[in-house]
Amino acid sequence: MLQSLVPLLVDGLANAALIFFVAVGLTLVFSVLRILNVAHGSFYSIGAYAAASIGLWIVSSGFSPYLTFPALLLSAALVAALFGPLVERTLVRWTYGKSEAVQILVTFGLFLILEDLQRMVFGVQSLYEDTPMALLGITEIGGIVYLNYQLLLIGLAAVVIIGLRLLIRHTRHGKFLAAVVADREVSQTLGIDTNRVFIMAFALGVFLAALGGALATPTSGVAPGLGAETVVLAFAVAAIGGLGQIEGAAIAAVIVGLARVLAIYYAPALDAVAPYLVMLVVLLIRPYGLFGSVTTRRI
Amino acid sequence: MLKMQSVRVDIEGVQVLRDLSLALEPGKATVLIGRNGAGKTTTLRTVMGLLPLQGGKIRLGDTDLAAIPSHHRAAHGIGYAPEDRRLIPSFSVEENILLPALALKLPADERRQRLEDVYTLLPELQALKSRPGGGVSGGQGKMVALGRALMVARSLLLLDEPFQGLAPALALDYTRTLGRLREQKQDLTLLITESSPHLLDAVADRTLRIERGSITSAEGG
Numbered sequence: 001m002l003q004s005l006v007p008l009l010v011d012g013l014a015n016a017a018l019i020f021f022v023a024v025g026l027t028l029v030f031s032v033l034r035i036l037n038v039a040h041g042s043f044y045s046i047g048a049y050a051a052a053s054i055g056l057w058i059v060s061s062g063f064s065p066y067l068t069f070p071a072l073l074l075s076a077a078l079v080a081a082l083f084g085p086l087v088e089r090t091l092v093r094w095t096y097g098k099s100e101a102v103q104i105l106v107t108f109g110l111f112l113i114l115e116d117l118q119r120m121v122f123g124v125q126s127l128y129e130d131t132p133m134a135l136l137g138i139t140e141i142g143g144i145v146y147l148n149y150q151l152l153l154i155g156l157a158a159v160v161i162i163g164l165r166l167l168i169r170h171t172r173h174g175k176f177l178a179a180v181v182a183d184r185e186v187s188q189t190l191g192i193d194t195n196r197v198f199i200m201a202f203a204l205g206v207f208l209a210a211l212g213g214a215l216a217t218p219t220s221g222v223a224p225g226l227g228a229e230t231v232v233l234a235f236a237v238a239a240i241g242g243l244g245q246i247e248g249a250a251i252a253a254v255i256v257g258l259a260r261v262l263a264i265y266y267a268p269a270l271d272a273v274a275p276y277l278v279m280l281v282v283l284l285i286r287p288y289g290l291f292g293s294v295t296t297r298r299i
Numbered sequence: 300m301l302k303m304q305s306v307r308v309d310i311e312g313v314q315v316l317r318d319l320s321l322a323l324e325p326g327k328a329t330v331l332i333g334r335n336g337a338g339k340t341t342t343l344r345t346v347m348g349l350l351p352l353q354g355g356k357i358r359l360g361d362t363d364l365a366a367i368p369s370h371h372r373a374a375h376g377i378g379y380a381p382e383d384r385r386l387i388p389s390f391s392v393e394e395n396i397l398l399p400a401l402a403l404k405l406p407a408d409e410r411r412q413r414l415e416d417v418y419t420l421l422p423e424l425q426a427l428k429s430r431p432g433g434g435v436s437g438g439q440g441k442m443v444a445l446g447r448a449l450m451v452a453r454s455l456l457l458l459d460e461p462f463q464g465l466a467p468a469l470a471l472d473y474t475r476t477l478g479r480l481r482e483q484k485q486d487l488t489l490l491i492t493e494s495s496p497h498l499l500d501a502v503a504d505r506t507l508r509i510e511r512g513s514i515t516s517a518e519g520g
Contacts, residue, residue: 054456175390180399182387189347189381190451191373191402 007144008261014150014219016257017157021212022230024164025205031181031244032201035095039087040209041112043079046179047210048222049077049122055129055217068131070171072214079210084203090201095194095254115227126223132220143242149250153215159248160208168246181244209234236279244290252282252290300325300488301346301455305357308345315341315514318355319504323455328481328489330499338494340382343457346490348372349372349381359455362487372400378452382459384440384494392424392443399451417446419492420480431434438469445476458491462498470498 017138026040054075055068091110095103136148167174179187180197188194213222213230237256241248256275263274282290301323308316316338323329343352344359348369353355357364359375367375378399386395396417400410412494418425424446427435441461448456462470463475478501480487493499496506507520 175394175398175401178389179387182389183385185349186381186385186387187402188349188369188396189373190399190447191370191380192398193370254319 002286008265010146010150011152011257012218012261012266013254014147014153014257015151015260016255017254018212018216018219019233019237019256020157020250021160021215022209022234023253024160024239024246025208025212026231026234027238027241027244027246027249028164028208029202029205031183032177033092033096033198034090035092035103036090036100036235037205037230038104039111039114039227040107040205041208041229041234042111042118042227043209043269044216044230044234045222045227046083046114046118046225047076047079047213049118049127049213050079050210051056051220052127052129052217053122054237055131056127056190059129062225068129071080072217076207076211080207082130082202084206085199087206088199088202091174093198096198110297111227113232114181115152115224117171121223124224126221127217128221129222147219147231149218150277153219157250157253158274159255160211164246173197173200176258233275239289240279240282242289245289245291248289248291300360300503301490302356302358303342303346304356306345306357307353308341308350308515309353310341311496314353316345319509319513320355321488321507321514322377323488323490324505325488326486326494327504328477328491328502329507330503331490331492331507331509332496333492334428335494336472336510336511339509341492341512342458343379343381343459343492346372346377346457354379354517356370356497370402370438373451374403376451376453377455377457378448378450379457380441380444380448380458380459380461382442382463384437384444386432386440386443386447388431391428392430392433395443396424396446396450399447403451413473416483417449417460418484420449421446421476434518437464440471441465443475449480452487454486455488455490458489460494462493462495499514 022041022044026037029035031036031042051072054071058067058071064273087110091106095106133147133149136152139148141145168178176187176192177200179192181192184194224292237247237252240255243253256278258269259274259278263270301424302492303321305318305320306316306479307314307318310414319338319342331339332340341350345352346364348364352365359377362375364372387398390398397414400413405413421442424442427439427443432443445461448458461473481502491499491502503519505517507514508516
């Protein structure tokens, strides 16, 4: 029994790690900018396309295949640097303080633009680039084979949780982030440039989504439609954890990751709906998510 | 010092400040008295740049305040304590007080000096400094908000209804603190709003009355 549970757990956690990167970016952007970014999933798929393209180029140009590891991180950083400030300054900032309907329409428009942009740049075929996963190989424990890449994903998610906490608790800009989440106006009167905090938070959100996408390519490749699929899942995870909650997003991602893997192992037909069944149950019992509440805003 | 000339401000299409003009004298404490809805809070929020001007001018010395963004006003030495305290709940009391020093990039020794000054004036904050901002009482919160504003206030200190919601004993404490502040920092200019007259008689050099968004009378100074 235990022997079959451990691989299931590793699968589930690796799956959770990828969802977590996207969901925590979504939740971060929500708590700082107070907008629900429907286009958030597109940054995941753009990160995936960028990582796959750069990886394929590295391999085909005869460079060391080990360069595909930093390339994953670089792809996410490039996507964040390119799209973060640009999208926030030109589009998203006009929706601040507007009704949710306007925010959703504007970011949905952005989603459609980004989807077409991806088709124009990367075409409509699927890309596969699994060099990093192949390089890391496997570990055999007690007759069970684990993909080392999956263990790396789990480790990276832990690093991101701790890193975000440290950033918010102990760095100057992290404190500004927390202050703006708690009280935008007062932050301004104390000398904090809220516009810069918005750009930073949005770019960080884009980076986390793109990182999720980049890290997912070695395991699952990238194909058109990935962005839409991802954002819906990220919404579910953020809602389960409670919008604006970093640790909430992590725990919700683990629950959803495990639910999906359990469904795949025991009831494959339910794979796609498993996350939403979990969301349904959680929101029926706790309408503001596991860690969310109506009044307090924190990060 | 601060000079507002024919200032007009609308909130959601309703005119709240109507050609409001006032001039503060440097180093003096001015109390702005008026009923709820008269425009006291709006006046202070306008000085902080939280509301756009529909007309008129605001100057601080030679600086045209309307031309600089809200977050740069702290760098001009304007400290502001809003009526409802508005501390950052997840920060400790000391982190709340130090937040503007971080935003203004004050050098470490300057930051230490200002913090020490705040603790000298408000010794009760020293005992609270590790408590979370969300875990102090209303009265304590007012003191923390005052301390935080004092970190910034080099030239002008704006206090919005400091006695609102304070028990009489605490209000008396607060008044005494303001008295000590006046003695210690004689070049600091104060603008304090209040709805009930006479609470601040001991502190006020000058009293302005605001009604329906304009100054209607001035006493003293």
